[in-house]
Amino acid sequence: MNTGNIKKAVKLIRESRYMVAFTGAGVSVESGIPPFRGTGGLWNTTHPIFLEIEYFQKKPLQSWKKIKEIFYDKLGDAEPNIAHEILAKMEKRSFLESIITQNIDHLHQKAGNKYVYELHGTYKQLVCIGCNSEYDMSFADLNFLPPTCFVCKGILKPDMVFFNEAIPEFAQKKSFEEAQKADLLLIIGTNAEVLPAAKIPEIAKKTGAKIIEINIKPSPFTNTVTDVFIESRATEAMEEIGKLLYL
Structure with missing residues (x-):
């Protein structure tokens, strides 16, 4: 340096x-x-299809399983x-x-x-793909996937930018x-x-x-x-x- x-x-x-x-x-x-790209990047070992908005809309359960594994099981314990x-x-x-x-x-x-x-966007917030209601991530019990909206029962999505969003x-x-x-x-x-x-x-x-x-x-x-x-x-x-x- x-x-x-x-x-x-x-x-x-x-x-x-x-x-x-x-x-x-x-x-x-x-x-x-880990970063998404480059040395040690997530995309070196994981196909990014689960973060494509079209895939999420068609297969929310499969998408959420991978999202939980990669983001929510790890980020919650991360410290500055x-x-x-x-x-x-x-x-x-x-x-x-x-x-x-x-x-x-x-x-x-x-x-x-x-x-x-x-x-x-941020993993800390969830948004309903049906009615756009917003929730803090603590609202959802991620032992039951996919999480759903209290208002309209629609699927909740992490409020981060997916591919094609x-x-x-x-x-x-x-x-x-x-x-x-x-x-x-x-x-x-x-x-x-x-x-x-x-x-x-x-x-x-x-x-x-x-x-x-x-x-x-x-x-x-x-x-x-x-x-x-x-x-x-x-x-x-x-x-x-x-x-x-x-x-």
Whole structure:
């Protein structure tokens, strides 16, 4: 890890008036949550068909069995790591305005961040595919699948974005607005390979933001929009940044 680039990043953070963080799977892997793509990714061992909305609608029981195994049996025990914790402290100390995340794990909120925009939804909430009623995940007894709606008896679906589903309108609108407001964008643990997430750094750059990137290897952003690249795991880089910010 380049300590010179850590110091450059801290200087930019101190000088920033409106910093926004943009996070992906790399911020949560050290909390025990595997990424979807790349080394150790879920799609290397599991066919993603169970997260296609058409498959879910036709075969909700089969889909829910795999969803429970992969998400609900694991995510509930996951705890924020030092990277999440430093981001929460940054918000409390007014270094950070908001987080745009592609993660569905709710760990930013669990760590204490209040302004989090979830581009791909969250596993913490369920929504009825019949009447759109919303429930906290604690409502459902996942020993009995598929869970059903108290209002209309329709099937409940995790409120995360499935393949062939639209991004939540509010989350996308707020994420784009935050990217436009930012004078500094802190990218952590993402290559943002899917749209519209891939647009976030580009939007920020076009409106004049400086960009700090923390990734374990160069990404499509590194040689295009990034100003300071820190080649590191999220926990290591954020811990060092936190120390220099006296968090």
